Amino acid sequence: MLIRGKVWKFGDDIDTDVIIPARYLVTIDPAELAKHVMEDIDPSFAGKVQPGDIIVAGKNFGCGSSREHAPMAIKGAGVAAVVAESYARIFFRNAINIGLPVIEAADAAREAENGDILEIDTDEGYVLNTRTGKSYPTARYDAYIQDIIDAGGLMEAVTRRVQARRGEQQVS
Amino acid sequence: MGQTMTEKILSRAAGRRVRPGEIAEVAVDLVMTNDITAPLSIREFKKTGLERVFDPSKVVFVPDHFVPAKDIKAAEQAKVMREFALEQGAVYFEVGRAGIEHVVLPENGLTLPGQVIIGADSHTCTYGAFNAFATGMGSTDIAAAMALGTTWVRVPPTIKLVYHGTLPEGIGGKDLILYTIGQIGVDGALYSVMEFTGPVIDALDMDSRIAMANMAIEAGAKTGIFACDDRTREWLARVADRPYEPVDSDPDAEYAKVIEFDVSNLKPLVALPHLPSNVYPADEVGDLPIDQVVIGSCTNGRISDLREVAKILKGRQVHPNVRCIIIPGSQEVAKQATKEGLADIFLEAGAVFSTSTCGPCLGGYMGILAKGERCVSTTNRNFRGRMGHREAEIILAGPQVAAASAVLGRVASPAALN
Numbered sequence: 001m002l003i004r005g006k007v008w009k010f011g012d013d014i015d016t017d018v019i020i021p022a023r024y025l026v027t028i029d030p031a032e033l034a035k036h037v038m039e040d041i042d043p044s045f046a047g048k049v050q051p052g053d054i055i056v057a058g059k060n061f062g063c064g065s066s067r068e069h070a071p072m073a074i075k076g077a078g079v080a081a082v083v084a085e086s087y088a089r090i091f092f093r094n095a096i097n098i099g100l101p102v103i104e105a106a107d108a109a110r111e112a113e114n115g116d117i118l119e120i121d122t123d124e125g126y127v128l129n130t131r132t133g134k135s136y137p138t139a140r141y142d143a144y145i146q147d148i149i150d151a152g153g154l155m156e157a158v159t160r161r162v163q164a165r166r167g168e169q170q171v172s
Numbered sequence: 173m174g175q176t177m178t179e180k181i182l183s184r185a186a187g188r189r190v191r192p193g194e195i196a197e198v199a200v201d202l203v204m205t206n207d208i209t210a211p212l213s214i215r216e217f218k219k220t221g222l223e224r225v226f227d228p229s230k231v232v233f234v235p236d237h238f239v240p241a242k243d244i245k246a247a248e249q250a251k252v253m254r255e256f257a258l259e260q261g262a263v264y265f266e267v268g269r270a271g272i273e274h275v276v277l278p279e280n281g282l283t284l285p286g287q288v289i290i291g292a293d294s295h296t297c298t299y300g301a302f303n304a305f306a307t308g309m310g311s312t313d314i315a316a317a318m319a320l321g322t323t324w325v326r327v328p329p330t331i332k333l334v335y336h337g338t339l340p341e342g343i344g345g346k347d348l349i350l351y352t353i354g355q356i357g358v359d360g361a362l363y364s365v366m367e368f369t370g371p372v373i374d375a376l377d378m379d380s381r382i383a384m385a386n387m388a389i390e391a392g393a394k395t396g397i398f399a400c401d402d403r404t405r406e407w408l409a410r411v412a413d414r415p416y417e418p419v420d421s422d423p424d425a426e427y428a429k430v431i432e433f434d435v436s437n438l439k440p441l442v443a444l445p446h447l448p449s450n451v452y453p454a455d456e457v458g459d460l461p462i463d464q465v466v467i468g469s470c471t472n473g474r475i476s477d478l479r480e481v482a483k484i485l486k487g488r489q490v491h492p493n494v495r496c497i498i499i500p501g502s503q504e505v506a507k508q509a510t511k512e513g514l515a516d517i518f519l520e521a522g523a524v525f526s527t528s529t530c531g532p533c534l535g536g537y538m539g540i541l542a543k544g545e546r547c548v549s550t551t552n553r554n555f556r557g558r559m560g561h562r563e564a565e566i567i568l569a570g571p572q573v574a575a576a577s578a579v580l581g582r583v584a585s586p587a588a589l590n
């Protein structure tokens with residue numbers, strides 16, 4: 001997958017309470033959630049972010065709650081990918097499960113600035129900063145995780161398995 | 173090479189010997205969601221076309237975050253969960269017979285040594301206090317587990333934390349875990365398991381262990397875990413009616429890191445805004461006047477916490493400028509607190525004593541902060557905006573500091589009362 005988009009830069013330890021405050025957790029509609037994305041760290045963000053943009057952040061992105069509403073709000077706002085130095089593990093899983101590309105690239109994240117254009121190639125495994133021309137290699141996902149991504153998300157992968165099981169039961 | 177207790181639990185659940193770093197598919201013993209996370213799990217579960225969850229006796233639903241429902245939308249979410257739970261014959265705890273998930277599940281003997289427990293709530297790591305491998309995931313992961321009875325985990329490396337010395341009087345699990353997070357940072361245990369050990373831990377009561385395991389996530393850990401000892405068994409003997417198989421770490425187990433602390437001189441601590449790692453002794457933060465105190469949550473809403481609070485509030489008054497909100501962690505805790513006369517002490521002192529709920533802990537309701545207000549709270553997160561306005565301040569503390577602060581109207585330890 002090739003992603004090209006404008007950078008919105010954030011700091012370290014961006015937690016799920018600022019990504020989507022709990023007062024909005026009374027819906028599971030991504031469009032509703034997207035109206036309040038990042039509200040408690042930058043109240044103007046939801047109005048500024050454009051489809052295809054990229055969030056770049058420091059260490060431990062998405063720490064805190066297990067709320068899947070956090071990656072849903074980001075994806076719902078049209079953000080094409082997140083590039084961070086590191087992720088909180090629940091957020092990382094949630095993002096993969098719902099099909100929000102999350103890329104761990106410490107130097108690329110550190111050196112990117114607001115407004116930069118990043119090019120991300122998840123197949124070739126690199127992030128390119130078009131302002132500096134610098135390219136950063138990224139690690140591949142584990143096969144298990146890549147399978148979830150290839151299936152289009154976790155539930156799609158699970159549904160395939162459930163159907164395959166049913167098929168076996170009918171044969172036997 | 174030996175194995176850590178975590179590696180043993182995961183090996184057992186995977187049906188093969190697993191090593192840190194690899195991805196394993198493991199059988200789950202308990203799957204939990206709450207009123208915020210269940211609706212999404214249920215919607216995703218239904219996508220599989222399955223009609224029944226893998227085992228209704230292992231699937232638990234707890235309404236606790238916004239209940240008794242704070243508004244229509246919250247009521248509708250809780251209704252989605254309730255209807256699904258009843259239709260599935262799953263384990264369900266209704267308002268009035270329940271409370272906060274991480275208080276209720278252990279109380280009902282559902283979280284046992286050696287188990288793999290996953291929940292759509294980040295503080296699922298609480299059950300590590302009972303020698304279980306317990307970790308939080310998102311709603312979709314939980315939906316998959318409700319369908320398959322399995323989940324995938326990357327087998328985490330283990331960090332061994334050894335606590336030496338003797339804990340001073342009045343210092344509890346909350347101080348220990350705040351101290352630890354202050355030392356290693358909010359990503360100090362990222363992706364790892366925190367194994368809590370040492371003489372101080374051996375002497376620690378279960379409620380304190382629970383408070384410590386609860387906040388492992390605040391150091392970025394996948395979970396925290398304790399060995400199963402006599403205290404654990406005693407605790408479980410009162411509530412659990414099923415056999416369980418504890419695990420212990422081998423003497424030659426491999427650790428990613430071993431960190432040793434001497435906690436003999438530990439003081440009552442607080443975490444100042446806006447990170448749980450921003451830790452200072454309560455009596456060294458200067459004059460910080462407060463508007464509110466919240467005592468409760470899955471960290472410190474247990475009966476032993478309320479007893480400590482009552483000791484301090486007995487015969488004293490909450491400061492005129494302070495709202496003190498005391499929320500028992502469960503209906504059982506509320507009953508016990510009433511029986512022991514603690515509820516009377518709270519009410520006489522001018523505090524609110526409410527029904528059990530997560531409420532203000534996540535900025536839900538029942539104690540939301542206005543702009544510029546400052547609160548001392550026994551909860552586990554002081555992130556910006558967590559309890560209300562983004563320009564409000566949350567200061568984390570143990571129950572004694574919270575109670576002393578309520579009386580004095582400023583951040584203070586019990587020593588400042590005399």
Ligand code: SF4
Nearest residue numbers: 295469470530533534
């Ligand atoms: S009490 Fe707070 S931390 Fe615990 S489950 Fe409820 S909202 Fe989460």
